[in-house]
Amino acid sequence: MSLTETCAPAQAGAQSPEGGACDSGPPPARGNSEVRTDWTRDEIAALFDLPFTDLLFRAATVHRAHHAPDEVQLCTLLSIKTGGCPEDCGYCSQSASADSGVEATKLMDVRAVLQAAAQAKDAGSQRFCMGAAWRNPKDRDMPAIVEIVQGVRAMGMETCMTLGMLTPTQAAQLKDAGLDYYNHNIDTAPENYENVITTRSFEERIDTLANVREAGINVCSGGIVGMGETRAHRVGFVHALATLPRHPESVPVNALVPVKGTPLGDMLADTPMAKIDDIEFVRTVAVARITMPRSMVRLSAGRESMSEATQALCFMAGANSIFTGDKLLTAANAGDDKDAAMMAKLGLSPMRGEEPMRACEAAE
Numbered sequence: 001m002s003l004t005e006t007c008a009p010a011q012a013g014a015q016s017p018e019g020g021a022c023d024s025g026p027p028p029a030r031g032n033s034e035v036r037t038d039w040t041r042d043e044i045a046a047l048f049d050l051p052f053t054d055l056l057f058r059a060a061t062v063h064r065a066h067h068a069p070d071e072v073q074l075c076t077l078l079s080i081k082t083g084g085c086p087e088d089c090g091y092c093s094q095s096a097s098a099d100s101g102v103e104a105t106k107l108m109d110v111r112a113v114l115q116a117a118a119q120a121k122d123a124g125s126q127r128f129c130m131g132a133a134w135r136n137p138k139d140r141d142m143p144a145i146v147e148i149v150q151g152v153r154a155m156g157m158e159t160c161m162t163l164g165m166l167t168p169t170q171a172a173q174l175k176d177a178g179l180d181y182y183n184h185n186i187d188t189a190p191e192n193y194e195n196v197i198t199t200r201s202f203e204e205r206i207d208t209l210a211n212v213r214e215a216g217i218n219v220c221s222g223g224i225v226g227m228g229e230t231r232a233h234r235v236g237f238v239h240a241l242a243t244l245p246r247h248p249e250s251v252p253v254n255a256l257v258p259v260k261g262t263p264l265g266d267m268l269a270d271t272p273m274a275k276i277d278d279i280e281f282v283r284t285v286a287v288a289r290i291t292m293p294r295s296m297v298r299l300s301a302g303r304e305s306m307s308e309a310t311q312a313l314c315f316m317a318g319a320n321s322i323f324t325g326d327k328l329l330t331a332a333n334a335g336d337d338k339d340a341a342m343m344a345k346l347g348l349s350p351m352r353g354e355e356p357m358r359a360c361e362a363a364e
């Protein structure tokens with residue numbers, strides 16, 4: 001049974017804001033529809049500090065001004081090149097420097113990738129996201145990558161890739177192939193970056209995001225919560241995204257999946273920080289929604305160990321996209337049966353229409 005089959009019918013478009021009702025608490029709400037890229041850290045910290053019910057109400061109000069609150073976008077992930085990565089991201093099972101037991105593979109055969117995409121489409125997924133454990137793609141990899149993008153697009157699905165750093169030329173090649181989205185996470189606050197990754201800089205991440213934007217590809221960028229970072233780091237993380245020259249079209253919020261054999265998985269194991277507090281996770285989602293009103297906010301890694309109640313709070317707080325299926329890249333995901341049951345219970349439907357940011361871009 002597919003997720004599409006089990007869910008309630010899609011609702012009509014986003015509701016318009018009622019206005020006025022959410023003006024309490026710092027910073028003052030300047031109208032639900034306003035999209036700003038001049039957020040200050042103090043304003044974002046003040047949002048995090050709001051009483052939880054006020055924060056949720058405010059996030060839900062912003063959400064309803066821009067999105068249909070009972071629709072969730074379904075995306076499927078596939079690892080097209082797993083493990084053996086030269087980068088040392090402290091959370092990642094695929095780093096060659098981790099002792100996680102993940103076996104390194106070569107880039108998958110184009111036909112096998114297209115077969116997996118066809119299955120995802122049958123299961124109701126609108127977008128096929130493909131990840132490669134690379135610091136950056138080599139130019140010799142590009143012809144196969146281009147063929148994959150063209151093939152998945154020909155099936156009528158949206159395409160997303162995450163391949164590491166891109167040069168302007170590679171970004172242009174992907175755009176020409178028809179790539180819809182590029183995922184490249186900033187992961188954490190700039191000042192926390194070197195505590196998590198030492199083989200590249202935060203600025204290099206921003207450079208690739210600029211190359212992707214410049215090429216005309218939609219941007220997907222977010223990060224991970226629960227890596228032992230402080231509240232101030234979470235403020236800095238949201239601030240870095242919300243003050244980009246243009247907000248990312250998609251903002252994945254991952255909860256750390258602590259993997260044995262990775263520096264962060266091992267460091268946090270058996271400590272009170274092994275799992276992010278559920279309420280703090282929901283707060284992060286809510287603040288992302290308020291500061292980036294038109295973006296899709298994607299509940300990404302970590303849903304497998306999250307209760308339905310916590311996920312429901314995340315949907316209230318403005319999350320409106322999930323990864324479906326049993327597997328993320330290497331880690332377990334909730335799975336289609338569980339998700340279909342949750343969506344039916346919550347009365348959520350798969351998203352059918354266009355994303356608000358893209359609809360606005362088309363109108364501009």
Ligand code: SAM
Nearest residue numbers: 091092132133134162164185254255256257301
């Ligand atoms: N190599 C590419 C890169 O780093 O951009 C693409 C793949 S990488 C696995 C994509 C993202 O997955 C990372 O930026 C990180 O945010 C997320 N991720 C990886 N491992 C994770 C984990 N154990 N828990 C939560 N998120 C994770």
Ligand code: DTB
Nearest residue numbers: 131162252300301328329330331
């Ligand atoms: C993102 O932010 N989360 C996805 C996607 N972008 C590529 C990846 C999650 C990976 C979780 C750990 C794993 O499966 O190895």
Ligand code: SF4
Nearest residue numbers: 085087089092095133
């Ligand atoms: Fe490599 Fe990406 Fe994993 Fe970092 S997150 S080790 S770049 S696959």
